Amino acid sequence: MTVDEFEEMLRVVCANLTKEVRINGIYKTSSEFELRVREEFNVYLANTDVKVDFDPHPYIFPDIVLGEFGVEVKYTANNTWRSVANSIFESTRSNAVKHIYLLFGKMGGTAAVDWGKYDDCVIHVRTSHLPRFEVEINPKKSLFSIMGLSYEQFLHLPISEKMIHVRKYARARLKEGERLWWLEDNDETSHSLPLQVRLYMRLSQEEKRKLRGEAALLCPQIVKPSRSKGKYDDASIYLLTYHGVLCSQARDLFSAGSVALRTDGSRGGNYLERALQDIEKEMRAAANRLDDRLFVEYWGQSVPPGERIREWLKRADEFAVTWKPSDTLFL
Incomplete structure (x- = not known):
């Protein structure tokens, strides 16, 4: 035929x-x-x-x-x-x-x-x-x-x-604020989203700090002014799509008193700045550990591990308005 x-x-x-x-x-x-x-x-x-x-x-x-x-x-x-x-x-x-x-x-x-x-x-x-x-x-x-x-x-x-x-x-086809939840290409069933979703509040303090360090590094826009719309969206989406962790209050990751006052209980000052100072070690570790595909995905370019903190500070300085992250972080 x-x-x-x-x-x-x-x-x-x-x-x-x-x-x-x-x-x-x-x-x-x-x-x-x-x-x-x-x-x-x-x-x-x-x-x-x-x-x-x-x-x-x-x-x-x-x-x-x-x-x-x-x-x-x-x-x-x-x-x-x-x-x-x-x-x-x-x-x-x-x-x-x-x-x-x-x-x-x-x-x-x-x-x-x-x-x-x-x-x-x-x-x-x-x-x-x-x-x-x-x-x-x-x-x-x-x-x-x-x-x-x-x-x-x-x-x-x-x-x-x-x-x-x-x-x-x-x-x-992605719209603003959207990310791919699947990044792997090893076989037809693998992707980066775990099948079991966990609540951020139930994690150990060690894992919370590790994930906060990764999310902060990949998403320097978190340093935008407090009233900036959607400044924590990418950080929340990263935790959910890459680690299967649901954080219902994204601001609690970086600007709540529970994270900002962890090493110094005195009130006042820039809570976000203090929270980031507290996880500098975790951010440095994430810069050395995370796959380069994530930086292509979130930053739009490939960045060698040794240059990621410097690039983060450059981006953060552009996002911040009332303070300059490079003056107080990673000194």
């Missing part, structure tokens, strides 16, 4: 199924819909050597394998042509398939069934426990055209290189 012949079959099958749902009513479940798709293919291919498998492996991708052609079946009860699809790693992909198509049953609104080439229909990567494609029938632009490579090229990349493209795409 040629590509043109297969695509003609898709047109006929989709037209038949669209007519059926508009006359007889919609399919109630995705499994019911997929079964009807297989039955339609079976009728069309009755006089050929291609056989439809009605008992496939439950996790095979794509759903229906017809020789070197594959069809991924999507179903929604909503009025949308968009759906979450398979993992970008395609670890369960059938080796026999060379051409993949999307066949979509939209049961909401005016019910219809349509198809498209899979690489043209992939429009986005959504992250849950692992990155997954999102697909849409007749999109304005495909994900691969945005990335600047074809689906076939992406398919044959090693996992680490796939993640380079995905992270670049995801970073370009």
Whole structure:
């Protein structure tokens, strides 16, 4: 069967199924819909050597394998042509398939069934426990055209290189104040967010100081004036996304009396300045320990460990208004 012949079959099958749902009513479940798709293919291919498998492996991708052609079946009860699809790693992909198509049953609104080439229909990567494609029938632009490579090229990349493209795409979509929670590229299941979320207030004093040192180093904007909107946002997001630690009151990390007066209980002065003086040792340790990717992520550039404190002071001086951090910190 040629590509043109297969695509003609898709047109006929989709037209038949669209007519059926508009006359007889919609399919109630995705499994019911997929079964009807297989039955339609079976009728069309009755006089050929291609056989439809009605008992496939439950996790095979794509759903229906017809020789070197594959069809991924999507179903929604909503009025949308968009759906979450398979993992970008395609670890369960059938080796026999060379051409993949999307066949979509939209049961909401005016019910219809349509198809498209899979690489043209992939429009986005959504992250849950692992990155997954999102697909849409007749999109304005495909994900691969945005990335600047074809689906076939992406398919044959090693996992680490796939993640380079995905992270670049995801970073370009970030809004102000947003960060990626996944930074790793070792395998398809690793990322930097621990599965168990902990409360900051329940941590030991040693761990609190260690994490405060890291957050302060990566986020020099914490030295902004007290009324600056969102000055602690990045520090809070860092603790949650990289360490799985939830801090409900971000200011308590740096400007509360409990941290500012730890070494000197006398009242008054710049509490934030005093809190940072108290964790200089932890900040220096973080500067030597943290992965360079974090500085690229938070500072926008790579900085060697030996230069990170100097760079932090430079940035902090630009953020501070009523005081100059380099005059009193890391002397």
